[in-house]
Amino acid sequence: MASDYFLERLREDPDDVRWGIMAHDETSEDRLGCCYKYMGSTECAGDGKTPNSAVNIKVFRLSEIYLIAAEAALNKPDRDPALAADYLNQIRRRSPNLPEATAATITDDMILDERSRELYGEGHRFFDLIRKNRTIRFNDDFGGVPSQGRPETIDRTYGKIVLPISQDEINTNPAIGEQQNPGYL
Numbered sequence: 044m045a046s047d048y049f050l051e052r053l054r055e056d057p058d059d060v061r062w063g064i065m066a067h068d069e070t071s072e073d074r075l076g077c078c079y080k081y082m083g084s085t086e087c088a089g090d091g092k093t094p095n096s097a098v099n100i101k102v103f104r105l106s107e108i109y110l111i112a113a114e115a116a117l118n119k120p121d122r123d124p125a126l127a128a129d130y131l132n133q134i135r136r137r138s139p140n141l142p143e144a145t146a147a148t149i150t151d152d153m154i155l156d157e158r159s160r161e162l163y164g165e166g167h168r169f170f171d172l173i174r175k176n177r178t179i180r181f182n183d184d185f186g187g188v189p190s191q192g193r194p195e196t197i198d199r200t201y202g203k204i205v206l207p208i209s210q211d212e213i214n215t216n217p218a219i220g221e222q223q224n225p226g227y228l
Contacts, residue, residue: 044068045076045163047182052160056138061160078164106161109133114154124149134161151175173199202226 045065053059068076113130116123125146132143134157144153155175159168172179178198181190189195193203207227213220 044070045078048180049159049163050074050076052156056140058140059138059160061137061163080164106134110154110158110161113149114151117149117151117154127154131157137161173204 045068053061053065062075064078064080065075066077066079068074070076109130113127116127116130128144128146128149131149131154135141135143138160142148155171155177158171162168169179176199178196180196181193182195193201197204203226205224205226208219208223213223
């Protein structure tokens with residue numbers, strides 16, 4: 044289900060082509076929060092094969108490369124904001140009513156916002172925010188019932204950011220079992 048943050052970013056341009064993968068979710072009659080990205084469309088047309096989920100899942104794609112390049116150009120030691128804006132604008136064209144980025148206006152936040160729109164449903168957002176040392180605010184209460192098991196906001200200090208060493212790794216090399224990351228048995 045799409046977060047309110049994602050939907051707010053998408054609402055910045057009602058003509059954004061990415062609305063085409065969104066459908067109503069179960070929270071209300073009018074909330075477009077359900078993603079059909081890997082079904083090919085909201086009609087589940089797929090790619091002409093059966094089953095509908097046969098749409099090729101994008102593992103690495105050109106739009107992600109442009110976003111990585113924009114961030115790199117903006118943050119490298121010899122910053123090139125004009126190049127960063129050029130890379131970002133390759134993706135921002137999907138939102139024809141948003142103003143183009145320029146060397147004077149491009150920011151990390153602008154790139155992160157575009158990453159959230161373009162890479163929605165692909166598992167990048169959490170890692171992008173942790174990598175940029177940002178606080179993550181969850182709004183995943185459903186029907187007024189709060190999520191269990193973690194606070195509403197987390198950052199790098201949250202104990203579960205560092206994952207456990209998997210049991211398969213410990214079985215392969217028992218000595219690392221004694222080095223299990225904090226917070227795990």
